Amino acid sequence: MSHLSDAQLQELNHTLREEKKDLERHFSANGEENSALGESLTDSTGDLSTVDNHPGDLGTEVFERERDLAVNDSLREELDQINGALERMNKGTYGVCEVCGRDIPFERLQAIPYTAYCVDDTPERSLRSDRPVEEQVITPPPTGAGEGRQEHDRRFDDADAWESVEEYGTSNTPAMAAKRDVEDYDDGM
Template identity: 80%
Template sequence: MSHLSSAQLQELKHTLLEEKKELEHHFITNGEEDASHGESLTDSTGDLSTVDNHPADQGTDVFERERDLAVNNTLNDELDQINAALKRMEKGNYGICEVCGQDIPFERLQAIPFTAFCVDDSPEQSLRDDRPVEEQVMTPPPSGAGEGRQEHDRRFDDADAWEAVEDYGTSNSPAMAAKRDVEDYDDGM
């Protein structure tokens, strides 16, 4: 910790404690200390029965419950990282990268006070590369759709449907035409 001054350490410790306090307050206020393991969907929605609910309402409830659980898991992980950073402060190895052992710059610690890694050794936060299993059984889109659409220009598709039908006129009678004294369907356009 030699690269951090006592004032910098105090600032970072204060930030960590404030974030910890906010996260703990979130869990206490929302009664979600153990929400990931606790009540059922019926208990969380407050409904006595799901019989009278439309399936779309049940879908919305499930979606919102899953979202809340995901948010709680993320906040729980952040709280664990904050607690680990405070322990590193107590042990005297805060601000040192766990992979390479180099000092973590103060500016990085200000941005992410609970980090245990320098920028070069930071674990990747990318999206997963695995695809949904459904894609293995899906049929490919018809040719001419998507990127290959320009290759088949002038070929009939849904976008050309209006032009094809327009040649035959409209369903408006001559009496409904915008022009006056129209006697033929084709003249009314």
């Protein structure tokens, strides 16, 4: 006997079916019945060739495709969980934790209607613990790097570079000068 009333089960069933319809509509609208593959780069950009494209444009396209595939993977997983929840409803095991067998509270099912776990037994989803390989070869900056940069006021540094170069003139014409009626390059400064 389920701890959920008929009205609660009906509400959850309706929610699950609506979410399922939305996800199926997403996949059919995008023409991605096989969402793991998607379409080719040439098809998605509409270009006959990518030879004349800037590498940055191609990088953007690749990033967008990877993001779309990741979103589709996530949505496909959610659709599978919804189908599993609807199957559990048909079997009469919906609302019961698959690990401990305790009832899942109605409020939790309202928030996550496709869950098969109570809060205590929810599988932990953590970030990967392995770090990028690059971190093994990157050396940290030397201690004190950047500290006291403006300490020696009289020394030449990057901030003084423009003033030194500007003494020899700039490419500004008298027409670009901030003052009016400038006829000489040196008067416009």
